[in-house]
Amino acid sequence: MRRYEIREPKGIASLQLVELESPRPGPGQVLLDMKAWSLNYRDLAMPRGGYPGNDKVVRSPPLVPLSDGAGEVLAVGPGVKEFAPGDRVVTSFFQDWDDGEITAEGKASALGGSIDGVLSERVVLNARGCVAAPPSLTFDQAATLPCAGVTAWAALTEAGARAGQNVLLLGTGGVSIFGLQLGKLMGLRVIITSGSREKLERARQLGADDTINSQEQPEWDARALQLTAGVGVDHVLEVGGAGTLERSLRACRLGGNVSLIGVLSGNPEQNPSPLHVMWKRLMLRGIYVGSHRQLEELCRAVEVGHIVPVIDRVFPFDAVQDAYRYLKSGQHLGKVVISR
Ligand SMILES: NC(=O)c1ccc[n+]([C@@H]2O[C@H](COP(=O)([O-])OP(=O)(O)OC[C@H]3O[C@@H](n4cnc5c(N)ncnc54)[C@H](OP(=O)(O)O)[C@@H]3O)[C@@H](O)[C@H]2O)c1
Secondary structure, X not given: OEEEEEOOOOOHXXXXXXXXXXXXXOOOEEEEEEEEEEEOHHHHHHHHOOOOOOOXXXXXOOEOOOOEEEEEEEEEXXXXXXXXXXXXXXXXXXXXXXXXXXXXXXXXXXXXXXXXOOOEOEEXXXXXXXXXXXXXXXXXXXXXXXXXXXXXXHHHHHOOOOOXXXXXXXXXXXXXXXXXXXXXXXXXXXXXXXXXXXXXXXXXXXXXXXXXXXXXXXXXXXXXXXXXXXXXXXXXXXXXXXXXXXXXXXXXXXXXXXXXXXXXXXXXXXXXXXXXXXXXXXEEEEOOOOOHHHHHHHHHHHHHOOOOOOEEXXXXXXHHHHHXXXXXXXXXXXXXXXXX
């Protein structure tokens, strides 16, 4: 079987295919025949050596990249009750975070970062590190759920989002488009920004209620306030980081909720002013993907809510470097997938 490894992290070209013997499942483990994977913004950092400042998260190379995959169970080890050969599963981002608050062990079990990931034709994982894929989804679609899908799900549910409220989404990447789809499923009014007119048109087709072109309207926080009659939004899925946080705080209503998710812009070490948070009594919540239980919840919501993940483009397993370059270019809307 073949898998990708990052041996010397010198950029996307350091993703190399290697040939290995197929692994065997031990007690409590499953052997997966992987069918599809999806890329997240985080994955671009790994061929550069990982996220700076998150020392416990990124293992030193060689590293098998990627957290997100879907496949079929080929064999199970002794004691496995959860799955049988032929079952379709998705991988859980944290292999050792079942439920509740994250623990140090859970945090140190992130696939494709602190431990080897799944960009391999065959993968052995603990059975409790996998979740049954939603039956209505193809492998390509199911492979989009573990990171971006769970992150949007955790952000909205942990902030107590409920029908009739509104949510502001920044850009049209993987997390934001899941935020759009889940937001509509939950009965929220979705306001979304993008630097591209075409992407905003597509977001409208996907159900966005209001769109803001952040190129034409750099003061998108003022527009969000206007759209909510000066009150401000109930929720923000903050994927922009230091470069957008101040505006996200301004766009919020009194007592609004900001889910701190991303680092797309600005200097992550920069300190934003705490004043809006204090005067508006805002709730700021750090989101780091989510637990095994939250992935299970998302899979159920996707099935019951007939959500079809939005895939922008699919690349073959042999063209993984092209898939990474495409994600890096930022041309996509939704998810970039690799398929076998
Ligand atoms: N904390 C967590 O658990 C967690 C989980 C998943 C992702 N993340 C983080 O969340 C962020 C988004 O991840 P992703 O996988 O969804 O990324 P992605 O699919 O690569 O999406 C990036 C998109 O965001 C928009 N964008 C780029 N720069 C921006 C900026 N300065 N301000 C506002 N929007 C901007 C662009 O959309 P337009 O072209 O439409 O403008 C771009 O296509 C990343 O920083 C990632 O590391 C964190």
